[in-house]
Amino acid sequence: FASGTLGGGGGGGGSSLTPAGFTCVGGNVPSAGSITITPIGGVGMVIEPTSPQFCEGDSLLLTLSGADNYDWFEADGLNVVDGPTAWVSPLETTVYSVIASNEKCIDTVDVNVTVIPYPIITVNPSYITTCNEEVTLTATGAFQLEWTPNESLSGNGFGPIQYANPTETTVYTVTGTNSGCSSDTTVTVAYQLEVESTEYFCEGGTYGLPDGTEVGEEGTYIANYVSLEGCDSIVTVNLFEQSTYDFQMPVQLCAGESWTLPDGSIVDEPGTFPVVLQTNTAQCDSIITTVISILQPFTTENTLALCEGEPVTLGDGTVITEEGVYTVVLTSATNGCDSTVTSNVIFQPNYDVAVELDECDDGSYLFPDGTLPTNSGTFNFDLQTTLGCDSSVTIDLTLNPAYDITYSDAICSGQSYLMPDGNAIEVGGPYTSILQTNAGCDSAITVQLTVHPLPDVSSGANDSYCLYDGDIELYPMPSDGSFSGDLISGTTLEHEGAEPGNYQVAYSVTDANGCTNVDQVNYVLATPIEPTFDFEMICNELELISTVSDPNDLFGYTWFLQNELVGVYSNPTYFFDESGTFDLELAVTDQYGCTYSTTEQVLLQNALNIEGFYVPNVFSPNGDPYNNTFLIPSAVSACLNYEVDIFNRWGQLVYSMTPATAAFAGNDENGNPLPEGVYYYTMEILEYPCNETPQLQPYCSGTISLFR
Structure with a gap:
């Protein structure tokens, strides 16, 4: 038994709480009291594995037993926790703590997990050559060392030192183990080469010897060289050329037959079938191409047209003298395939024909013998049909004339020319119309058409005139034409007494080719303007104001003071520095270039006028x-x-x-x-x-x- 003061506690498994099954009542003693606690033993824990350890980089499953509840403390490498079990994978040796409890006790358990590093194996040498001599190999880095393969080793394959004498290049693996954790490395012992072999190369090709030489002829080749391992090596090559084959074999089959190719495949259709085979020695490609054609059963129908009275011999030797359909089955002498020939035998009669013809004499008709007729008449011809049957043809021929006419004509520019076929032409050049005579013969009429240009004409008239200019004399070009129109008399436009308005004058000229051109001018006889104006003076500033109606701003304005230009707008401002009476003129020019003016006298005063002047007070x-x-x-x-x-x-x-x-x-x-x-x-x-x-x-x- 143990005793302690109330309110104490702490320490492994202790508690400051009232123990289960006890009751504490405050104030039941006048001073500090005591309670007796009887230990009933800790939690009996079992850990599997009992001495946990593993190789670095692996994982380990820890399993606890002996308690009801488990609470694992957070630690490096603690991965998956499921009650009493946990997967751990620390990078180094680590202690994991677990609080285990049952209904009576609680205890803390520390589990030490040991991480064993993999050994680092070092071999000396890592690469060495031997020419039938024993070499010493050593290894360090682990307590246990095993060498494989061990057939060419003088020891038993275990331990840090081994003696090797291989008969060929050998790679030895050294496996080192510390506390069950293993790693390995290798050492290469290279052996000297001495080889003789029989080799083949394909016809037309080359063979590469071990020393890198390319040869293309049969023979025995000996190569001396130093291998990568540093040993002298001798390679003897007995070289032979292997022939290759490439030939084509045509095969004809009757329909329904098949053929077996060199590679064993069976075909029953036409085509080209190449088969690539390899020789047994050098595996040289050889090609056998089989070209298969299928002979279809020959079934044909023909028509035998003979001259009347001639016999015909069929394919089987039968002689036919009467019309009809005859079928003969034949067998090919070369391939044995059957053929069927159906002959329709007809006899062509001999002809004796007389015809009457009307033809055009334009070279389009030829006699049956290919000659060209030149006149009308009766003509006899002895001919043969396409089968060679004699025939007689009598032709009563009438040749109707055909025409080919050419002539020239001319028009003036702007006119059109009507061709005989009804087409209208406006551009010069040759044009041909093809017509037919009453007998239906084609006739050609060719017109060489010339288009004359119109003469250049100028009436000399303008687009507008001022009424104050009076009568206007015109000077037309050329001068041999004639005028017509309003107010024209001879070559004079009579504007004296005429009213303002729109008028027309036309000048017409006809040249030697009969072509006429007209220059027609529509002109305006401008309505006169009566200029009026007003002005205002402020100090020595003279503001000029035109009162002429000009709603579209078409007119031009010029102002003159004592014949000196002072403004060019409808409402200009002029600053004067002299006093006196002056002539003020306004000239107005309309859109037709006609100018009209008016003049008034104005009194200008450049002086102080204090009439009505005052200063406010x-x-x-x-x-x-x-x-x-x-x-x-x-x-x-x-x-x-x-x-x-x-x-x-x-x-x-x-x-x-x-x-x-x-x-x-x-x-x-x-x-x-x-x-x-x-x-x-x-x-x-x-x-x-x-x-x-x-x-x-x-x-x-x-x-x-x-x-x-």
């Missing part, structure tokens, strides 16, 4: 629509350069006003509002200084009252 910049600024009347402000300086009662300049600045609005130069009161001003006009202009002096200084 009060203003109220309070934002209402009235008197918000101090303004100089337009007689001065619009025309002259002035400066008005405004001072307060202490003589301080508060604002300067010029044509380039804003009007005085009760603010100083910085825009700050000025107080109400009386202000003083002085005014100076650059063009009219106050000391030289008495009529301005009453206005050159004064007071202004500002009210808000």
Whole structure:
């Protein structure tokens, strides 16, 4: 038994809780009490395997028993947990902890899993050559070492040292094992070569000897060389040429028969069948091509047309003298295939024919003997049919004439020419019409057509004229034509007394080829314009205003002041610097080039006019629509350069006003509002200084009252 203070606990398997089956009541003792705990033993655990270890990189299944519940602590390599079992694959030796419990006890179990690394095997040498001499091989890196194959080893194949004497190049594998974990490596012992062999090469080819030489003839070849292993080697090659074959074999079969090819395959249809075979020694390709043709049963029908009275001999020797259908079955003497011949025997009569013909004499008709007739008449011909049967033909021939006519003709450009066949032609060149006579014979009519150009014509007339130009004399080209149209008399357009409007004049000329060309001109006799204008003067600015109706802006305008050009638009502005009376002229040119003008006298004054001039003495910049600024009347402000300086009662300049600045609005130069009161001003006009202009002096200084 063990005893401890309440509230203690801790340590492997201990607890600070009230043990199962006990009851603690606070305050039942006046001081610290004690409780007796009887241990009943830990959890009896069994681990499988008992000493867990495995080779690095593998996995291991751990299995616990002896408890009801298992709680595995997280650790490296702990992969799959299922109650008492767990798969582990640590990279190094690792301790895994498990809390195991049953209904009475809880305990912690530590499982140490040992990871065994694979041995690293080193052999010396890893590659060596031998020429019938024993070589020593050593290996390190493991407790257990096994060599395979061990037939050419002088030891038993186990241990770090072995003695090898192979009779051929051999690769030995060394397997090293530490605690059941194995790895291996290899060592190569190369052996000297001494070989004699019989070889073959195909006809027309070459053979590559071991020393790299290519030969194409039979013989014995000895090659001495040093192998990659460093041993002298001798290769003797007895070389023979193997013949190859390539031939074609034609085969004829009757329909329904078959043929077996050299490779054993059976064919029963026509075609070319190549079979590639190899010789037994050098496996040289040989080709046997079988060309098979199928002889079909020959069944034919023919017609034997004979001259009347001649006999015919059939294929089986039968002689026929009467018309009819005869069937003969024959057997081929070469291939034995049956053929059937059906002959329709007919007899052609001999002919004695008389005909009457009407033909055209155009070379299209030939006599039965191939000659060309040149005249009408009766003609006899002794002929043979295609079968050689004699026939007599009598032809009563009438040759009807055919025509081939050629002539020239001409038209003027723009005309069309009607050909005999009804086609209309407008371009020059040869044209042929093929017609038929009443007898149906083709006749050709060829027309060489010339198209004459029309003469060049100019009436000399313009598209428009001005009424004030009066009668117009025309100078046409060429001069031997004739005029027609409105207002024309001879070569004169009589415009005197004519009304404005649209008129027409035409000039016609016919040349030596009879071709006529007309120059027709539709022209306008322009309606006269009566120019009128008005003007306005502001200071020395003269604004000119045309009052001519020109809704489409078609007219041109020029203004002259005393014969000097001053404007080229309908409403120009002119600045003058002289006073007096001047002639002002407006010239208007219409869209036809006709110009009309009018002149008036105008009085220009380049002087100061102060009639009605005044300077206001009060203003109220309070934002209402009235008197918000101090303004100089337009007689001065619009025309002259002035400066008005405004001072307060202490003589301080508060604002300067010029044509380039804003009007005085009760603010100083910085825009700050000025107080109400009386202000003083002085005014100076650059063009009219106050000391030289008495009529301005009453206005050159004064007071202004500002009210808000």
